[in-house]
Amino acid sequence: MAYKSIFDSSKLTAEFQNAQINTQFIPLIWKYVLQNPNCEWEDIPSLPSAAYPLLRSKFKSLTSTVQSVIDSTDQVTTKLLICLQNGASVEAVIMRYDTRLGKYNGKARPGGLRSTLCISSQVGCKMGCRFCATGSMGFKNNLSPGEIVEQLVLASRLSPIRNVVFMGMGEPLNNYSAVVEAIRIMTSSPFQLSPKKITVSTVGIIPAIKKLQHDIPNLNLAVSLHAPVQDIRCQIMPAARAFPLERLMDALREYQEKCQQKIFIEYIMLDAVNDEQQHAHQLGKLLETFQVVVNLIPFNPIGTLSPFKCSSDEKVNSFQKILREAYNIRTTVRKQMGQDISGACGQLVINMPKKQYPSGDAVTDIEDLRL
Incomplete structure (x- = not known):
């Protein structure tokens, strides 16, 4: 029998209610498990x-195990x-930062050491973005x-x-209900993460974007735009055909009007594909009426067969300058982290025989950007 995770909140709640056990004990169980990793019920x-026989028969404190831990040479x-x-x-990546090392508006940043965790929502991904290693796996479950x-x-x-x-790994909004439940757990006791410290990135699943603003207010939304016009988006992101750029921008405008907070725009820099000055101007005009932060992402190698190359530093800097100076759009360049361990943006992929993956049906990427 497959045990359920103790952190599957809805399943644990249902079992407790059926057994007439007070669900107020659930956060206490989670807290004890966090503080005592190898505990027995x-x-x-x-x-x-x-509660004890119910937990023994149906739940495990952890259904997942760490198979390997790999540190990058920079130790961050x-x-x-x-x-x-x-x-x-699946793969998850921890990125460590010292915010005091950077500057914002010419002033030293407040804060200090912190860690950001990049987590997966699916095994593989069905979006098929051509610059992303995870997409080469296809969707598993x-x-x-x-x-x-x-x-x-x-x-x-x-x-x-x-x-x-x-x-x-995965498109979070294609696993909508599980992602929303997981975030609700993370923002409740004993985890107590603020929704403002959680970012969900999507290629632009329009119906889910419209739901998200109601289900989890104050959450950070990051949109993997990667091109300023629909035809380029479709060339590098096949799933974009289902979500036309004009409709996506309408959904983002509605989202911003209701949530009243910045939207983060992810833009991977691909040499001679989407990194020319004309593309910067097209992107600026597309976003100039929005409150956004554009994050320019250096393309990370995903194998010798990839048709893409990383934009030069000169092109990236020119692109950033146009967005900032011509359109007054706040723009950052993502620091490359974990490239040597294939842990950088777009590099997460599990190289295992396909027979090891179970089949599954779908339900209808690395940095803290709140600087």
Whole structure:
């Protein structure tokens, strides 16, 4: 029998309610598990007597295990290979920052050391973006809310996590209900992450974007735009055909009007594809009425067969200058982290035989950008 994760909140709540056990004990169980990684259910004090056999028979404190931990040579990035209960694997990446090393508006930034966790929401991805290694896997299966939360639990044993970004394997909004439930767990006791410290990245699943603003207010939304016009988007992101740019921008305008906060725009820089000055002007005109932060992402190698090359520093700087000076759009250039361990943006992929992946049906990427 497959056990359920103790962090599958809806399943645990339903079992407790069926057994007439007070669900107020659930956060206490989570807190004890976090503080005592190798505990047995009987170790948890003061639970109702009916809770113990129920937990023993149906739940595990962790259904996932860390298969490997790889540190980058710069010692600021760590990639975790996590094995799921069904035999599939996903990757999560810890990125460590010292915010005091940078400047904003000419002044030293406040803060200090912090860690951001990039987590996965699916095994593989069906979006098929041509610049992303994960897309080469195809879609295998969705993660449960508990499996998503367990990435945070496992990573927290290596480094205190302050920010979470859903920019790992998979399209988060294609696993909508599980992602929303996982975020609700992360923002409740005992995790207590602020929604403002959580970012969900999407290629632009319009119906889910419209739901998200109601289901989780104050969440950070990052949109993988990657091109200023529809035809280029479709060339490098096949899924964009289902979500025309004009309709996507309408959805983002509605989202911003209701949530009243910045939207983060992800833009991967591909040499001679989307990095020319004309593209910068097209992007500026597309976004000039929005409150956005554009994050320019250096393309990370994903194999010798990739048709893409990284834009030169000169092109990136010119692109950034146009957005900033001609359109007054705040623009950052993403620091490359974890490239040597294939843990950088777009590099997450599990190289295993396909027979190791279970089949699954779909339900209708790395940095803290809130500087």
